[in-house]
Amino acid sequence: MVAALLLAVGGLCVLGGAEAARADDWTQDAAGGMDGTYRRRAAMAPSMAMCGSDLFVGTGGEYPYGGGCSVWRYDGSSWTLAGEDGMGDPDNSIVWALQTYDTRLYAGTLETGRVRPGDEIIFYPSGKKSRVRTLEVFNRPAPDAFQAGQTAGLTLDTQVYVRPGELIARAGEPAPHVATRLRCNLFWVGQTPMIRGKSYKLKLGAARAQVRLAEILLVLDASDLTTETNKQVVERHDVAECILEASKPLAFDLASRIEATGRFVIVDNYEIAAAGIILEALDDQRSILQDHVRAREMSWQPSAIPPERRRAAFGHGAKFVVITGEAADQVGALACTLERVLFEAGFKAYGLDAGNIRQGLDADLAGDRFDAWDEQVRRLGELARILTDSGQIFITALPGADDHDIKTLELLNSPNEILVVRIGDENRPDRRRADLSLVAEDSPEQAVEKIKALLRTHHVITDYSI
Template sequence: MEQISVVVVGHVDHGKSTLIGRLLADTNSLPQGKLEQVRTMCVRNAKPFEYAFLLDALKDEQSQGITIDTARCFFKTEKRRYIIIDAPGHIEFLKNMITGAARADAAFIVIDAEEGIKENSRRHGYMISMLGIGQVSVLVNKMDLVGYKEEIFNEIRKEYTDFLGRLNVHPANFIPISAFKGVNVASTSDRTPWYRGMTVLEQFDAFEKGDVRASLPFRFPVQDIYKFTEDGDTRRIFAGTVETGKAEMGDKIVFLPSGKRSRINTIEGFNTPGRTIVAPGEAVGFTLQTQVYVKPGELMVKAAEDQPHVSPRFRANLFWMGHAPMIKDKKYKLKLGALRAPLQLVEILNVIDASDLTSVANKQQVDRHDVAECILEAPRPVAFDLSGKIRFTGRFVIVDNYEIAGAGIVLEDIRSEDSALRRHVSDREFAWESSGISSAQRTAAYGHSAKFVVFTGDHQEKTEVLAAALEKHLFSHNFKTYYLRMANVISGLDVDIKHESEVRDEHIRRLGELARILTDSGQIFITSLSNVDDYDLKTLELLNKPNEILVINVGENHFSHYQVALTLDVQAEEVHSLEKVAALLKEKKVILEYYL
């Protein structure tokens, strides 16, 4: 049987919980004796019975009389099963409301006929729009308190239709109801003879379970890469959940942002019949025809389809739930699909008061409950779609101090040569105090020019041995050289780097800065790194400027864009490899012919 989730939102006290309680009672969806139990409790506590009590399962909710968290309840009609999500209306609990609403296929917005449209009626409308919930029905509740007057209903309908229109939300209908009296909830009523539309119950069945995901291009965020070796398992499985589109065995695929390519070999599962195709929503695993080295967090797409954007910078709409405001020059964590990356706020373009859609000019920070349009930047390129095209891979959350503090949708890819790193390098070079000894003088005195030489490759031991051999070789020819062993910085200079998501990037950054200083001293500065990608090398190259870098790759070359200066055979003898490196250094005019 089909099942859909419907969220009920609206301003505090406008009657959401009462509506749901009533609906459950009127459709006989309550467990046996529940209604009697709550009625008895009310008598015992000398409280008038309310349908909302049926939902208030938690003690502190009962004492405050407001819903603080989303509660889920289940009911079914002949057509299908429903999960009703009761979202809190109080602003303090906006993040709970978002949690409830984000998993809904459709929404009811409840508005009190007597109080009219309130701040959170509008704010919730905004959230519904941002969460991409396409199907909305507006319930004008407590009609009994306004004498079931059609004019009042029409007034609210007009004003709220205008408001939602500006958010591009078009409600299926407006229904005049009294949840307390059961008017137009499960059955029509002679109290509203002027109303000929659907009841709430009928509207439930009228919502459509629209799913556009299958018709979109294939998007598969790589959640993890497994190689469980127990019981002789040799599969290397790329695991994740298909966001959109379909993929088949044999399809050519690309991982982004790395750009690595391969083909789907098999679709893996446990206790499932073998399958050759996957569809949206499925949590699956793939093995590939050729081994590529990518990290969890990349987006796997089909080579033949529309490609996502790959850029470090984008313009986005976001709402902020954090207690501390979002500010510039602070490091946040981005979670987009399976990706986790550092993130910075570059610019606030506009802060919108979601309760009336007015702009707040000139804000320098995004406060709690603000909705803001801004420019965000990650240190390295990120793969995403624009939310207008594929919203499933065009949305993200922001973590601040361990908490999900913001959520947003991507509006535009802002391609720019400008980046935080470039700005940093240009600032640094501006402030750089040059030595009284020029690099030409050093080259003449040392008999070689300065260079940053980086060995990379899968075989860490091999690259380390080669780097050390090069250091010895150059030293024996009286060159100024130093091989920096990474272990020496990790437990020394870098010992303070703790935050897991930043560990790699920060090691790379410090190494780049160190290279800038050591190459300034005229040395041939050598290091060896395993497990680096294109962007790490580009970062090192940029940080080492104006001096030059030479990357020597040992073994299989996994870089998709970066041009390494030399690739060495991992099996080759050390002497031969060293000869090749020496030849390269000559070719690049690091060392002059007659010195070797």
């Protein structure tokens, strides 16, 4: 029984690591730093909690590799790793406490104002809305309100999925800026100069994003206080006014308004290379990604077989179908069912599970959880451009995709088209862009019939072909 386990903490024992033992006879149940291998072991296991029928154990003091704390799951027969590398931040070294909630818990620091139960809030940049249900703190009564400067935990009336780094503002209050292009001042201390075209990691509060140097407006040499307006690189100890372009929309305030949400650091080669402040949010009229797609299409070598001949031979048109929603299992099941039904009807349909991409094309991204998602979306869009060019109906399940992800896929798949199917978004005030919204209660068979009707409407398949 899981309930028969008690934790025996191994302390900072780099030789043996943390262990767990059964309370009935104190026999060892997990050793060698929990994984039993003695290769990557946790020196301590200071926290544990039950969730459902599983036991979760939080560890710390990873040795010899470091890389952040871990969480292990025990199902009554075996131990598996539920989270590692500091849950996305290697600086998180120890899981000091675990607590079970019957709903999602949203945690962060309140920079300005206050928040109370019943407040309507909006997440940025996603734009998702909900209302605060309860305030949560660890191991003491919850306050009536959180004030500026306090660490806040919230539960919501409507459960929404948001990614790390989003900002929360009360509805009706001034909203933060949301943009991918930022005019900023930065002080460069990197070992190598900052150059155009190279990708850097930007840390803005809890948000992480890949950024590129789009334009250098002005450079001040801190050693002699001379300025240049036509410099092509930012060198060590230069102070630069420049334009950065992020791989995804970022939510922020101007540093002149709220300093904490308007300042950032840039990481290059795992070292802090610059610190800066945001001066202005710029319109996203032209992006590096748009320039890439434009250059790609100018050099694209078309197939010797025209699209019209493929359509005539296959009996249908090409289309990229993206199925998304917050319930990953439901999204994946629908994608599989749609592929099978279309294939059995004689169509050239291919379904690609996101897990196959992660283990294949994206295997090299496994070490960076903050930045992997945006690059996975980019690679998926490039792959879609190839498969739709071959005349196929390309289907993929992409749980949790937001509007920016969809716009990225649309751009990368152009000039071919994309259809977006969302599950469980029908009653939400912040519903995302979709060509078809399905209710969560639809069976896969019912949902497939609705998608087939959508494909007929867009002249991908015809009535007589079904």
